[in-house]
Amino acid sequence: MPALPTALLLLSAALASGAASAAAPTPAAAPTVVLAGRLIAEPGEPSLGPHTLVIREQRLLRIEPGLNPAIEPGARVLDLSQATVLPGLIDLHMHLSTKADVDEDTYGSPARLALATASYARRLLRAGVTTVRDTSDNTGVTYAVRDAIDSGLIEGPRILASGRTISRTGGHGAKRAPSWHIPYSPAACDGPESCRRAVRQNIEDGADWIKLTVSGSGREAGGRPQAEPAMFEDEVVNAVAAARQADRPVAAHAHSTAAINLALRAGVRTIEHGSYFDDESVALFKRKRAYLVPTVFIAHHVASRLDLFAGGRDGRSADELRAWADAAKTVPGRAWRAGVPLALGTDGGPSFEPTATALEVGYYVESGVPLPQAVRAATVGNADALGLGDELGRLRVGHRADLIAVDGDPQRDVSQLLRMRMVMQGGRLVCLGDCDQAAPGSPAAEPAK
């Protein structure tokens, strides 16, 4: 091999040590100043008067009372002095790559599904949802969309992905998978060893969370109040242990009382749906510091389409489904009165409008949760449930600058959450003015001819 010229050797050494990049530093991004007419720094607590926020490098640098456009020389100033600024909404239960109730043929390839997911993610962000936990996707598409958002390739909420549903063979989420889904059966959770392996495989694939289905769905016989859990205790315990070993929290889908309590005893972080929780559940939620994610939005949807959802093998009659939906709609209020830590999610996805999260806040209020506490569940409660309460869900110095702005006070009028005037995610301005305008897939957008 011929000797390299000295100059070239020096250059390659400089590149390896990083000296070349240090010689041409990238300039720090200019700070942004937000003038907020009203500020909700800690949802659930009273809205504050005018404040000025300084954002630098994705985070909140200063928060001061009053409106001071000159607080940071050279900064870009966003005048929201006629609006209310609050933390971005979080949705703790979505299926971004699952088209509920839509013919799978419509989305019959991973590529088509990825595009639909990416389009929906953009609309979600513009609806004020800055973080989403995806509670299962058997295709792997959500991982790709999550990573594309993280790297700035596309726009969308920060995604915490659960990957494939961990279910027993034939259990909820493991049925009727199209052939191009991640092959399911090798990772089914049937016995302690296979449950540990399924969890470890999900983590290897890229899961941030683990999702277990411990009961049937509200639409299935396995979701009845008195139904046996769909998994054995040693299966749930071992799945949770394997997740804990890798520092991943666990979300348990559970409707029946026995399934809820089994999952809580096993140490899951969140209970999804939780339709038939009882007094023992309440004590377990408090003792284990677990959160409830009621998902009233999907109960409304099922109740509005009984023709579609009633009957079928292992299904429930229209009367039973109506009774389940009625029970599910009361869950947030019952939980709040009992002192259960409340998070908030919709069970939504691309078949629904991206305002589902805001609607869920309204459903909490209908069930008896005071509006400020419902807004708190969608921000502070969700951030705490994610274990990210020091980063997200509140507006404090040092936190990530995920901010939204609305016209009025959403702690007095929930409908304000349906229309964003500004969305900022990690310090980056996503939209200002009418955020829904011209977002592809929104009613305002003209389809391409």
Ligand SMILES: [Zn+2]
């Ligand atoms: Zn779900």
